[in-house]
Amino acid sequence: MTTTAPRPSSRPARTPAxxxxxxxxxxxxxxxxxxxxxxxxxxxxxxxxxxWVIIGMLQPVLYLLxxxxxxxxxxxxxxxxxxxxxxxxxxxxxxLGIFGAFFAGFSLIGEWREGVIEAERVTPAxxxxxxxxxLGRDLLQxxxxxxxxxxxxxxxxxxxxxxxxxxxVLLTLLLGGxxxxxxxxxxxxxxxxxxxxxxxxxxxxxxxxxSGILLPMTFGAAWLDRLADFMPIRHVVDAVRGAFFxxxxxxxxxxxxxxxxxxxxxxxxxxxAVFRKENA
Amino acid sequence: xxxxxxxVQTFRTGRGRARTDVHAVRGVDLDVAEGEVVGxxxxxxxxxxxxxxxxxxxxxxTAGTATVAGYDVATQAVQVRRSIGYVSQAGSTYSGAxxxxxxxxxxxxxxxxxxxxxxxxxxxxxxxxxxxxxxxxPKSMSGGQKRRLDIVMGLVHEPSLVFLDEPTxxxxxxxxxxxxxHISALRDRKGATVFLTTxxxxxxxxxxxxxxIIDRGEIVASDTADNLKAQVAGDLVVLxxxxxxxxxxxxxxxxxxxxxxxxxxxxxxxxxxxxxxxxPGLLRDLGxxxxxxxxxxxxxxxxxxxxxxxxxxxxxxxxxxxxxxxxGHPEQPGDPNDQEVA
Numbered sequence: 001m002t003t004t005a006p007r008p009s010s011r012p013a014r015t016p017a018x019x020x021x022x023x024x025x026x027x028x029x030x031x032x033x034x035x036x037x038x039x040x041x042x043x044x045x046x047x048x049x050x051x052w053v054i055i056g057m058l059q060p061v062l063y064l065l066x067x068x069x070x071x072x073x074x075x076x077x078x079x080x081x082x083x084x085x086x087x088x089x090x091x092x093x094x095x096l097g098i099f100g101a102f103f104a105g106f107s108l109i110g111e112w113r114e115g116v117i118e119a120e121r122v123t124p125a126x127x128x129x130x131x132x133x134x135l136g137r138d139l140l141q142x143x144x145x146x147x148x149x150x151x152x153x154x155x156x157x158x159x160x161x162x163x164x165x166x167x168x169v170l171l172t173l174l175l176g177g178x179x180x181x182x183x184x185x186x187x188x189x190x191x192x193x194x195x196x197x198x199x200x201x202x203x204x205x206x207x208x209x210x211s212g213i214l215l216p217m218t219f220g221a222a223w224l225d226r227l228a229d230f231m232p233i234r235h236v237v238d239a240v241r242g243a244f245f246x247x248x249x250x251x252x253x254x255x256x257x258x259x260x261x262x263x264x265x266x267x268x269x270x271x272x273a274v275f276r277k278e279n280a
Numbered sequence: 281x282x283x284x285x286x287x288v289q290t291f292r293t294g295r296g297r298a299r300t301d302v303h304a305v306r307g308v309d310l311d312v313a314e315g316e317v318v319g320x321x322x323x324x325x326x327x328x329x330x331x332x333x334x335x336x337x338x339x340x341x342t343a344g345t346a347t348v349a350g351y352d353v354a355t356q357a358v359q360v361r362r363s364i365g366y367v368s369q370a371g372s373t374y375s376g377a378x379x380x381x382x383x384x385x386x387x388x389x390x391x392x393x394x395x396x397x398x399x400x401x402x403x404x405x406x407x408x409x410x411x412x413x414x415x416x417x418p419k420s421m422s423g424g425q426k427r428r429l430d431i432v433m434g435l436v437h438e439p440s441l442v443f444l445d446e447p448t449x450x451x452x453x454x455x456x457x458x459x460x461x462h463i464s465a466l467r468d469r470k471g472a473t474v475f476l477t478t479x480x481x482x483x484x485x486x487x488x489x490x491x492x493i494i495d496r497g498e499i500v501a502s503d504t505a506d507n508l509k510a511q512v513a514g515d516l517v518v519l520x521x522x523x524x525x526x527x528x529x530x531x532x533x534x535x536x537x538x539x540x541x542x543x544x545x546x547x548x549x550x551x552x553x554x555x556x557x558x559x560p561g562l563l564r565d566l567g568x569x570x571x572x573x574x575x576x577x578x579x580x581x582x583x584x585x586x587x588x589x590x591x592x593x594x595x596x597x598x599x600x601x602x603x604x605x606x607x608g609h610p611e612q613p614g615d616p617n618d619q620e621v622a
Contacts, residue, residue, distance in 0.1 A: 034389060041385045045377055115370030119433060122336055122368075123389040124361040 031132075034125040038133020045107075046137060053141060056100050060092050060149045064156065067214075074215065086160055089153035090168055090240040091213040096145050097176035098207060098233065102200050104138045104180045105187030112191060117275075127275040131184060131268070138180035139173055146172055160244040167243040174260040175236050181267035185274040211237050232259040281441050281473040282312035282335060286344035289330050289497075304330040306497040307344065312475060314440075317467050319484030319505075320477040322494040323587070328477040329369070331494065332445055335475075336366045349441050362390065365439035369446040371426065372433040375419035379410075379429055382418075383436055390437035397436060404432040408462055424455030428462065435466075442466060444476035448483060460486050481505075481582050493590060500590050512581040512589050514538065515555035517562075519548045520574040529571050537562060546574075 046053060068088055075084040111117055120130050146169045150158075160168075183200075190196045208214070210231040217228045228234045239256020242249055289305040305327040312318050322328050333339035335348055337357040346353045349363035373382040380401065387397030405414060408428040418426050427447060434442060447463060448456040464487060466472045478484055484491045485505045493501040493508075501508060517538075521530045523546075530548045534541035537558055538550035552558050555578045566573065587593070 030391075037385055037388045041377070041381070044381060045374065049376065111374055113370075114374055115368050115372045115430075116374050118338065118368050118370055119366075119372035119386065120389065121338060122361060122364075122366040123386065124358045124391070125389040 031126050031129050034129035035132040035136065038120075038125075038130055039136035040133075042134055042137035043140070046141070056141065057145050057148055059100075060096050060145060061152060063092055063095075064088070064149070064152055068156065071215075074219070077219070078216065083157045083159050085153045085156045085158035086244055087216075087241065089149060089158050089160075090244045091211075091237055092149055092153075093146055093168060093172045094175060094211070094233065094237045094240055095208070095213045096149065097142055097172040098179050099204070100142055100145065101138050101176040101179035102183045102204070104134070105183035105185075105196065106193060108134070108184050108187040109191060109193055109196070112188060117188070121275070128268075128272045130275050131181060131271045134184060135177050135180050135271075139177055142173060142176040143169070158244075161246045164243040164246050167248075168240040171236060171240050171243070171256060171260050174264050175233070178260070178263040178267040181264070181271035185267070185271040188274045188277075206231065207233050210234060213237060232263060235259045281314045281316070282310055282346070282348050282475065284308055284310040284331075284335065284344065284346040287331065287334055287341050287346055288343035289327070289334060289339065290342045303497055305334070308494070308497070308499055310335075310346075310492065310499070312473060314473055315467065315471060317464075317474040317487055317489050318476070319488030319491045320475065320494065321479065321481065321484055321491055322477075323479060326494045327497040328479075328494055329445055330497075332366075332443055332475075332477055336364060336443055337361055338366075362437075363439060363441060365434035365437070365442040367430050367434040367442070367444045367447060369449060371418075372430045373418045373426075376417055378415050379418060379421070380405075380414035383429075383432055386433050387436040392437060400438065401432060401436055404435055407465070408432055409458075422455070423451050424458060427451060427455070427459060431459075431462065438470075439472070441473045441475070444474065446477055446479070448478070448480070456483070463487055481584075481586065493587070495587070495591050501586075508586050509581045512551070512585045514551040514553035515581065516577075516579040516585070517550055517552045517555050517559065518575075518577040518579075519566075520576070521546045521548060522572040522574050526571040529569050530566060530573075533562060533565055533569070533571075 064085070068085055071084040071088055075082055075087050078087070108117070117130075121127070150165055150169070153160075186196055186199060190199065210217070210228040211233040212218075212228065217225050217234065235252075235255040236259055237256075238252050239260075242252045242256070287305055287308040287310075288303075291302040291304055293300055293302050308327070308331055310331075320328055320331070330339065334341045335346055335353060337348075337353050337360050340354060348360045351359040351363065353360055372386070373379065380398075383401035383404075384394060384397045387401060388394060392400070402414065405411060408431060410425060410428055410432065413421065413425060413429075418429060421429065431444075431447070434444075444463065448459050451459065460483070463474065463476070466474050474487075476484075476487065488505065491501070491503065491505055491508055492499060517534065519530050519534065521527050527543060527546055527548060531541050531543050534548055534550045534552075538552045541548055541550035559576070559578060563573075563576070
């Protein structure tokens with residue numbers, strides 16, 4: 001969402017009258033300006049310590065190169081002529097969206113410990129902007145990773161329409177934003193890596209097992225397939241996959257988009273509430 | 281600048297049957313005039329930081345009202361935030377970021393333009409003797425430099441009221457004295473109102489026009505440092521007598537001077553009013569009576585003494601934990617929320 005945000009304030013230094021204009025700026029303009037300041041600060045810190053960015057990008061590449069080939073005989077059972085990467089890249093996208101974003105909160109604990117969050121909360125900046133600026137960083141990182149994944153998938157023979165890929169990536173970003181917001185909220189609630197890591201693992205296991213990210217859920221027992229229906233992420237995976245295959249089935253897309261929007265709204269509300277905590 | 285009436289903060293802790301209320305602050309009234317420097321003193325856990333967090337809009341009061349810089353902390357939080365600077369004891373900058381970048385972003389979150397934030401930030405770096413550290417990371421700064429950087433962060437938007445939470449805790453004496461000079465300059469050169477918490481009497485003594493003492497969430501005194509110290513009956517004089525058979529004579533001499541004196545082995549001590557004037561005569565008398573001393577100590581009243589006089593407990597006893605830690609915050613070193621209610 002940050003990439004589409006208006007940026008009237010990205011270069012206030014170049015406008016001589018900026019200082020005088022600032023108090024008159026509307027609430028919406030102020031919100032985006034504050035979000036951008038937080039976003040720019042986060043990007044600066046990320047780029048200065050790019051180890052995590054590189055590790056984050058290497059992960060899906062390794063999955064595609066080292067796990068993708070194992071899927072060939074499995075995916076062949078879905079029907080003739082289906083390239084395993086058309087099936088697998090959507091799963092990897094969603095996995096990237098969830099896993100990458102869920103770890104976003106860890107850096108927030110470090111910032112909190114050094115008093116940065118408190119210092120930001122004592123400024124008049126919008127509490128939502130403090131969260132949205134950080135989400136912007138997570139979403140930009142996710143977007144770059146998604147582009148790499150799609151490019152590599154295409155090189156390996158993935159057969160998906162441009163429109164499908166765009167819809168799939170958008171859904172991934174929505175889900176990634178939800179997970180990043182939830183991760184930030186969890187970080188500020190637990191305030192401890194030692195508490196947060198097991199909680200994330202606890203959430204991750206059922207998500208990974210019940211979403212059909214690595215293997216089709218329909219291949220297993222019927223009860224397992226029914227059980228997976230209760231896993232919201234499964235519907236998002238199905239929708240992204242549907243988009244990639246050019247199969248915009250109304251029910252599949254409806255469930256996937258619906259869950260993405262609901263999860264994103266819930267997580268954004270939770271995240272803002274945590275940044276606002278103990279105060280109006 | 282600050283008017284608080286009946287400020288209360290109650291934290292819930294524990295679960296189920298173990299659930300209890302922690303009364304961190306129990307009805308604080310405060311008045312701070314414009315241009316005043318007020319020292320807020322108390323032992324750890326007395327409610328200093330909790331009061332400060334309520335006045336700076338970080339914590340919503342459970343009960344009571346407070347007006348800060350003309351705005352209500354509960355209903356006009358944004359206006360309050362715009363008018364005040366806050367230097368927390370937990371720091372304010374990320375250790376891996378460049379100091380200058382952190383200052384610019386902080387200023388911009390207050391609505392300043394990039395150019396204004398740079399100009400003002402660099403001016404403060406010069407004022408606070410941080411020249412040349414604009415492109416330095418806080419992790420490679422000394423403790424004193426980091427504290428001064430925190431103060432730059434708190435002042436970048438030119439607030440008329442500055443809150444400082446334990447500004448010199450953990451600094452060596454030289455860095456403390458240096459920081460005191462800078463804090464004094466806030467009022468003297470910039471006309472700011474300063475509200476600082478501390479548990480050092482010498483700090484409040486050096487900086488504050490007025491000292492407010494808080495204990496167990498209640499204000500127990502509010503006066504100038506001199507008046508508070510006058511409540512303690514004199515300076516502590518401790519004599520260490522060279523031989524056992526001279527203790528009785530020393531005790532008698534000190535008792536005449538102070539009204540009462542205590543003996544502990546060969547150490548004889550008493551509270552002597554205006555010890556600076558009395559001690560030369562005392563030494564002469566002891567000499568003429570053949571009492572020789574191993575050592576003599578004269579100590580001005582400390583916060584501990586003032587605190588003891590006011591509450592009947594010594595500061596060290598008062599810092600024994602009486603309550604479990606604040607709910608929702610696992611024990612963490614440097615947690616600003618925990619320290620005051622623990």
